[in-house]
Amino acid sequence: MAVRSRTGFYRQEVNRTVWEVPERYRDLKQVGTGAYGTVCSAWDRRSGAQVAIKKLHRPFQSKLFAKRAYRELRLLKHMKHENVIGLLDVFTAEIALDRFRDFYLVMPFMGTDLGKLMKIQRLSEDRVQFLVYQMLKGLKYIHSAGIIHRDLKPGNLAINPDCELKVLQLYLQPSRVKLFTRIILFHCLLFSFLIQILDFGLARQADAEMTGYVVTRWYRAPEVILNWMHYTQTVDIWSAGCIMAEMLLGKPLFKGNDHLDQLREIMKITGTPSADFVVKLQSQDAKNYLRSIPKVPKKDLRSIFNKADSNAVCVLEKMLLLDPEMRVSASEALDLPYFSEFRDTEEEMEALPYDQTMDNTDLPVEQWKRHTFTEILTFRPPKDGKETSL
Known part of the structure; x- marks a missing residue:
């Protein structure tokens, strides 16, 4: 049962976990789960296409998880090639850093x-x-x-x-x-x-x-x-x-x-x-x-x-x-x-160099969280997509 949430978002339970997603994404169905997160297929009403939404599992539970979550987001943001999975959207239902706990990655649904x-x-x-x-x-x-x-x-x-x-x-x-x-x-x-x-x-x-x-x-x-x-x-x-x-x-x-x-x-x-x-x-x-x-x-x-x-x-x-x-x-x-x-x-194109400066950095969880929040705020969707949901 969908419950109304922050304006423009709604809540839905998926396999005993609450997902809070923008109204544009409908018909959430779990298609996979692993150590790092759960993936649902969804219908994107704005683009008229099926997408995959990944909710990371407690991304800020430790420095190790927080760094991995940050790195996954940055890598996906960087990639723009038809044979490499890229990011269509990224969002969180929270608008304040102090309440930021979860975020969601939207990618093409491959099947x-x-x-x-x-x-x-x-x-x-x-x-x-x-x-x-x-x-x-x-x-x-x-x-x-x-x-x-x-x-x-x-x-x-x-x-x-x-x-x-x-x-x-x-x-x-x-x-x-x-x-x-x-x-x-x-x-x-x-x-x-x-x-x-x-x-x-x-x-x-x-x-x-x-x-x-x-x-x-x-x-x-x-x-x-x-x-x-x-x-x-x-x-x-x-x-x-x-x-x-x-x-x-x-x-x-x-x-x-x-x-x-x-x-x-x-x-x-x-x-x-x-x-x-x-x-x-x-x-x-x-x-x-x-x-x-x-x-x-x-x-x-x-x-x-x-x-x-x-x-x-x-x-x-x-x-x-x-x-x-x-x-x-x-x-x-x-x-x-x-x-x-x-x-x-x-x-057979080449990519812009990926900045790996942060990869060897040891930071407290709160700083990884701050960096991740900034990356979400600065996300720009692909040219053929629409604006981010945040």
């Missing part, structure tokens, strides 16, 4: 993610090509801002399949559609998925202590899993390679049960690292371990992906390298022949 999609259908190679192309465009943009995702996995790749469903309904009724239209629809069906990268730059070592939840390691670069060295943006390229491999195989490529088992699974394919690489590691324990294990040769990826296009295997060979310095960048990967038929270099 599903790559992980769920792969569970229900095997992807054709044309579609794999197009999805990986979009993922790399998004990574190029994020990396150009100086941001590392750190936890790229199928569940962090949101997909909007609305066009797919509409096209499929028409395509399956050939008697009602002329041949030419069916050909157009078929091509739309092949390439209708829009992919957007979520939760970039938020993965931290501290996440496990905040939530008690340890993320899956199947897509994580070996240098991250074992904390071998200071890592760079190529950790995301490793993850992209794992995701692409899973799309082509229909199952995860490296499915370890624990950290060391994960490394063993990886080295069955990459081979054991060279002495030159081991010397570069900062961890003496890692050096000792890698020097003690039996030497394994590198496996030819063509033997694993024997049904895949040779250009697809070439992409994987350049991504799934144990030495992070040898992996391609997102920008270099986009230059590979595998993506040539989709390329539109104007879409």
